[in-house]
Amino acid sequence: MRTFKKIAILSTMTLLLTALLSACGSNAMSVNGTDTMTSGGQEDTKVDTIMVSEVYHNLLYLPLYVANNQGFLEQNRIELSPIRAAGSGPTALSSVISGESAFSFHGPEHVAFANAKGGDARSLVLLSGSAPVWAVAREGVSVSSPEDFKGKTIVVGLAPTSSNSLMRKLFEDNNIDIDKDVTITEVQNGSELGAVLAGKADIAFVYEPQLDQGIAEGLHIVHDFTKDYPDFAFATMNTTTSFIEKNPDLIQRFVTSIEQALDYIHSNPEGAKAVAVKEFPNLDKKVVEQAVQRMIDSKVYPADGHINESAFEAAIGMQRFIGNLKEDLAYEDIIDASFTK
Numbered sequence: 001m002r003t004f005k006k007i008a009i010l011s012t013m014t015l016l017l018t019a020l021l022s023a024c025g026s027n028a029m030s031v032n033g034t035d036t037m038t039s040g041g042q043e044d045t046k047v048d049t050i051m052v053s054e055v056y057h058n059l060l061y062l063p064l065y066v067a068n069n070q071g072f073l074e075q076n077r078i079e080l081s082p083i084r085a086a087g088s089g090p091t092a093l094s095s096v097i098s099g100e101s102a103f104s105f106h107g108p109e110h111v112a113f114a115n116a117k118g119g120d121a122r123s124l125v126l127l128s129g130s131a132p133v134w135a136v137a138r139e140g141v142s143v144s145s146p147e148d149f150k151g152k153t154i155v156v157g158l159a160p161t162s163s164n165s166l167m168r169k170l171f172e173d174n175n176i177d178i179d180k181d182v183t184i185t186e187v188q189n190g191s192e193l194g195a196v197l198a199g200k201a202d203i204a205f206v207y208e209p210q211l212d213q214g215i216a217e218g219l220h221i222v223h224d225f226t227k228d229y230p231d232f233a234f235a236t237m238n239t240t241t242s243f244i245e246k247n248p249d250l251i252q253r254f255v256t257s258i259e260q261a262l263d264y265i266h267s268n269p270e271g272a273k274a275v276a277v278k279e280f281p282n283l284d285k286k287v288v289e290q291a292v293q294r295m296i297d298s299k300v301y302p303a304d305g306h307i308n309e310s311a312f313e314a315a316i317g318m319q320r321f322i323g324n325l326k327e328d329l330a331y332e333d334i335i336d337a338s339f340t341k
Contacts, residue, residue, distance in 0.1 A: 048250050050102040051081040053092040059208050059291055060128040060235040061105050062276055063301065066261035069275045075260075076253035090114075093121060096239055102247075103254065104238045107162070108312065109319045111238050111334050116327040122244065122336040123236040125255045125305035127262075131229035131314075132300045133163045134211045136193075136219040141202045143222035146174035150181045152202040157189040162234070163205040165322050166225050172321070193219070208291040209283055216287055226298040233311040234300070244336060255339040259305045266303065269296055306340040 054061050067073050068080055084101060086092035089110035095101040097119065104110075108123040115121060135143070143149060149171065157163050164186065171178050178184065185195065193214050195201035203222060206214065211221070237258060244251055265272040273289045280288050295301055309331050316334070319325040 045077060047077045047079055048253075049079040049081060050250075051084060051100065052103045052105065053084040053086045053095040053101040054105040055089055055092055056085050056087065057083070057279065059276060059280075059288075059295060060132065060300075062272065062279075062292065062295075063127045063258050063261040063265065063305075064105060064237075065279045066264055066272055066275050067257040069278065070261065070264055070271070072257040072260040072264070073254070076257045078250070078253055078257065093238060096121070096243070102239060102243065102250075105235060106238065108233050108236050108238070108307070108315055108334055109325070111236075112316055112319065112325055112327075112329050115329060115333060116325060120241045121238055122241055123233070123238045123307060123334055124244075124251065124336055125237045125258050125340055126233055126235075126302050126307045126311065127237065127258065127305070128235035128295075128300050129232055129302040129311055130234065130298055130300045131162070131166055131225040131232045132207060132234060132295060132298065133166050133205060133225040134207075134221050135167075135203050135205050135223035136196070136211060136214045137203045137222045138196050138199065138201075139218055139220075141222070143203070146170060146176065146223075148222075149174075149176055149203070153183045153185070153200075154203045154205070155185050155187055155192045155195045155201045156205040157192060158186045160322060160324055161189055162318070163189075163192075163207065165318050166229075167205050169318060169321055170223070170225075170228070193217070208295055209280070209287050212287045212290045212294065213284075215290075216284070224298070226300060229314055230299065231308070231311045231314060233307050233315040236307060241336075252339050255305065259341060262301060262303065262305060265296065265301050269293060272296070304341060307335050307337055 073080060084095065086095055089106035090113065092104040092106050093110050093114055096104045105127065111121045111123050137143065141152070156167050168178060176182060185201065190210065192204040192206050193210055196204045196219060197217055204214070239251070273292045276288050276292045277285050312331050312335055316325065316329070
C-alpha cells in the first residue's frame with residue numbers, strides 16, 4: 001500500500017515538474033486589467049479579471065464562494081472568470097505555474113511537494129483549518145475508543161487523500177495494525193458511504209457534506225478529527241513567488257476578500273449557508289445547511305486567514321508520516337504570511 005502511494009505521488013510530481021520546466025521558472029500573468037476613472041481622473045479603480053483553480057467544488061472553499069457571491073471580490077476590484085475544477089492539488093497548482101491561473105486552492109502540502117522538486121510557490125491565506133474528517137458508522141456499530149476500530153470493515157477514500165492519511169495516523173498512534181486488525185477498502189472520494197449504507201461495511205471516513213448525508217440516512221459519528229487536530233492547515237490559497245513579486249497589490253486585495261468572507265461566515269452563518277446552497281443546488285438544502293453549521297461549530301472555517309506555524313507543521317508533519325515528503329522544508333519555504341492581518 002505504501003509503495004503504491006509513493007508511486008502515485010512521484011507520478012503527480014513528475015507532471016508538476018514538467019509544467020514547471022515548460023514555464024521556464026516564471027508564472028505568466030493571467031490578469032486582465034480594466035481601468036475606470038475616479039471623478040478626480042485618478043486610475044485607482046482598476047478591475048482585475050483572473051482565473052483561479054480549485055481541486056473540485058466543495059465546502060472547504062466556501063470562503064472563496066462567499067467572497068465572490070457577497071461582493072467582497074468586487075469591492076476589492078477583482079472579477080473571477082469561471083472557477084476551474086482541476087481534479088487534483090498538483091494539477092491545480094500546475095495551472096498556476098503554467099500561467100493559466102493566478103491562484104490555486106488546495107492544501108499547502110502540494111506547495112511543499114512542488115518546492116521539494118525545485119518549484120517556488122507559496123501558500124498565502126487559510127480557508128479551512130482543523131482537520132474536517134469524520135468517521136461514521138452504521139446502526140449497531142459503536143466505537144468508544146480507537147481500540148474499538150479493531151475487527152471493523154472500513155471504507156476510506158483512495159490514498160493519498162487526507163482522510164486516508166488521518167485514518168492511518170490514528171491507527172498507528174493506537175497500535176492498530178492496518179493489515180491485520182482492520183479490513184480496509186479504498187474507494188473514489190465521495191463514494192465512501194455506499195458500502196456502509198448497504199450494510200457491507202461498518203465505518204466510513206468522510207468529509208462534509210457526505211457526513212451529514214450519512215447522518216440523514218441513519219449513520220452516526222464515531223470519531224471526529226477536528227478534535228484531534230484543532231490547528232491544521234487544510235485548504236489554502238496558493239500562487240508562485242514570481243506572481244507575488246509582480247502583483248503584490250492584487251494579492252493583498254484577494255487575501256483581504258477572503259478574510260472579509262471569513263468574517264462574514266462567522267457573523268452571518270445564515271448568509272453563508274445561503275451561499276453554500278446556491279453553490280451546491282443538486283444537494284439537499286438541509287444537508288448543506290447542517291454541513292456548513294457543523295464546519296463553523298468545529299472551527300473548520302478559521303476566525304482569520306493567517307496560516308500559523310503550528311497549523312503548517314500539523315499539515316506537513318502528516319505528509320512526512322505517510323512518506324510523501326522527505327525534505328526538511330521550513331515554514332518560510334512554503335508560507336508567505338505577509339498579506340494576512
